[in-house]
Amino acid sequence: MADxxxxxxxxxxxxxxxxxxxxxxxxxxPKSADLEVINKKVNLLKxxxxxxxxxxxxxxxxxxxxxxxxxxxxxxGLEPIIQMTCRDRNRxxxxxxxxGAYLLGIRNILCLTGDHxxxxxxxxxxxxxxxxxxxxxxxxxxxxxxxxxxxxxxxxDSKKAEVKEPRMFIGxxxxxxxxxxxxxxIRLRRKVNAGVDFIQTQCVYDIDRFKNWMEEVxxxxxxKKCRILAGVTPLKSVGMAKYMxxxxxxxxxxxxxxxxxxxxxxxxxxxxxxxxxxxQQLRQTEGVAGVHIMAIGWExxxxxxxxxxxxxx
Amino acid sequence: MIVAEQKPIEExxxxxxxxxxxxxxxxxTCVTVCLAGGEREVATLASILRLSSDSEVIENTxxxxxxxxxxxxxxxxAASCDAILSMACGVGVQMVAKIFPDxxxxxxxxxxxxGTNDGAGQWSENCLACGDCKLGIxxxxxxxxxxxxxxxxxPCGGSVDGKCEVDPENIECGWQLIYDRLKTxxxxxxxxxxxxxxxxxxTHDGGPRRLSREDVAxx
Numbered sequence: 001m002a003d004x005x006x007x008x009x010x011x012x013x014x015x016x017x018x019x020x021x022x023x024x025x026x027x028x029x030p031k032s033a034d035l036e037v038i039n040k041k042v043n044l045l046k047x048x049x050x051x052x053x054x055x056x057x058x059x060x061x062x063x064x065x066x067x068x069x070x071x072x073x074x075x076x077g078l079e080p081i082i083q084m085t086c087r088d089r090n091r092x093x094x095x096x097x098x099x100g101a102y103l104l105g106i107r108n109i110l111c112l113t114g115d116h117x118x119x120x121x122x123x124x125x126x127x128x129x130x131x132x133x134x135x136x137x138x139x140x141x142x143x144x145x146x147x148x149x150x151x152x153x154x155x156x157d158s159k160k161a162e163v164k165e166p167r168m169f170i171g172x173x174x175x176x177x178x179x180x181x182x183x184x185x186i187r188l189r190r191k192v193n194a195g196v197d198f199i200q201t202q203c204v205y206d207i208d209r210f211k212n213w214m215e216e217v218x219x220x221x222x223x224k225k226c227r228i229l230a231g232v233t234p235l236k237s238v239g240m241a242k243y244m245x246x247x248x249x250x251x252x253x254x255x256x257x258x259x260x261x262x263x264x265x266x267x268x269x270x271x272x273x274x275x276x277x278x279x280q281q282l283r284q285t286e287g288v289a290g291v292h293i294m295a296i297g298w299e300x301x302x303x304x305x306x307x308x309x310x311x312x313x
Numbered sequence: 314m315i316v317a318e319q320k321p322i323e324e325x326x327x328x329x330x331x332x333x334x335x336x337x338x339x340x341x342t343c344v345t346v347c348l349a350g351g352e353r354e355v356a357t358l359a360s361i362l363r364l365s366s367d368s369e370v371i372e373n374t375x376x377x378x379x380x381x382x383x384x385x386x387x388x389x390x391a392a393s394c395d396a397i398l399s400m401a402c403g404v405g406v407q408m409v410a411k412i413f414p415d416x417x418x419x420x421x422x423x424x425x426x427x428g429t430n431d432g433a434g435q436w437s438e439n440c441l442a443c444g445d446c447k448l449g450i451x452x453x454x455x456x457x458x459x460x461x462x463x464x465x466x467x468p469c470g471g472s473v474d475g476k477c478e479v480d481p482e483n484i485e486c487g488w489q490l491i492y493d494r495l496k497t498x499x500x501x502x503x504x505x506x507x508x509x510x511x512x513x514x515x516t517h518d519g520g521p522r523r524l525s526r527e528d529v530a531x532x
Contacts, residue, residue: 113462116462118479118480130510130511132465134508135465150510178471178472179468179475179486183468183504186501186504186505187468190466190506194507249470249471249478
């Protein structure tokens with residue numbers, strides 16, 4: 001296929017267009033100006049994933065900017081998906097960052113509302129939320145396809161200049177586990193209507209609920225309008241499993257997983273085993289186009305998970 | 314109504330230190346209803362101040378501190394004092410400062426929000442006075458105020474069992490409320506459309522707001 005048939009031409013877009021089961025992971029930039037952290041994580045993930053999400057001040061904690069880290073990662077040979085939240089920027093800043101990211105060679109963006117600052121290390125900060133994630137998706141789509149800014153102005157430097165629009169492969173998040181459950185597919189449809197190309201879900205533990213959600217997604221034909229990557233997070237310990245179950249809003253961890261890890265001689269190995277099984281189950285689910293592995297602080301396990309799930313050799 | 318609460322007493326005493334004769338001035342409207350700065354609260358606070366300092370403390374309450382016409386009755390009293398402690402909301406405090414340009418004026422309350430009384434000693438925020446009311450499309454529940462992120466296309470992933478992740482014990486998910494209301498009304502179709510970004514210029518982001526109405530001004 002010629003490059004110009006693609007929306008963005010990113011590797012992730014091409015993989016998904018070819019119908020291959022996509023694998024993405026997450027790379028949290030450092031909480032300091034430490035380049036080594038980035039180098040190390042890139043070395044762990046390179047060759048094992050199609051693209052990697054670069055988080056944007058995740059959980060409202062200050063880190064190296066997702067665009068700056070994305071550029072560094074790109075130069076190291078890994079494709080970034082820059083995350084962009086609405087918490088820290090207004091519509092001017094968001095659009096200027098998108099232009100800049102595009103010029104730096106970044107082609108994938110994940111549009112998020114962003115965690116509330118009360119979750120993070122600057123709880124007294126003022127938040128922005130000028131726009132929300134659905135409006136952000138629409139803005140990035142309009143920049144790419146209509147070649148206009150949010151205000152309707154054409155994307156060109158002067159009246160006589162050529163239009164030069166940023167062409168991004170647009171991602172969004174979906175949470176099949178938050179409430180109201182019946183509204184979650186409707187909200188996904190609204191993201192599709194706004195122009196989302198791919199979706200990464202909140203981490204899936206409750207496969208049954210996820211399958212119910214996917215059934216509804218398929219009934220609405222949404223899996224054909226955007227590519228859905230199911231999120232997974234390997235559980236490291238019983239403590240982490242309980243924390244995910246009890247403390248993370250919108251995540252459910254069935255008790256049988258908690259019991260399995262509690263009984264295991266090697267809880268970490270059990271966590272990896274469960275994760276691999278989950279990926280295999282998700283891969284069998286109609287409409288799931290890939291998997292998004294969020295191994296928070298456990299990036300070194302991504303190659304093993306990918307390999308054991310039979311996604312790469 | 315505007316809901317307010319009294320400041321910590323030490324902060325109030327800090328403001329008043331060094332003043333000889335203080336007028337504690339209550340307001341008979343919102344802060345009376347929310348039991349923060351009416352006649353009764355004025356009496357209590359004035360007594361506490363008398364007990365804890367040598368200053369002379371006098372007290373009075375006018376109908377509304379946000380309206381200049383109610384200040385005539387206290388002009389002489391105010392003139393005899395070297396400081397005024399206003400127990401009104403921030404609007405009233407600023408009006409007192411405007412009416413008495415040569416008097417030090419201090420707030421006794423923290424102005425909290427526009428809200429409802431939810432039962433004895435309970436109030437909650439319902440309106441941000443955004444200047445562009447969307448309650449007609451959101452089933453009578455305000456997403457700008459009742460969602461912690463003011464999302465127009467919510468709910469975010471932090472909505473669980475009708476609660477907001479910012480404080481699941483105390484904050485309801487505004488979007489769950491919107492969803493439930495519209496479901497009851499059989500109007501979930503409203504939520505199929507994506508809401509466009511808001512015009513925040515009608516809110517404080519457009520600068521301090523003014524309202525002029527020729528129909529009233531001409532009367």
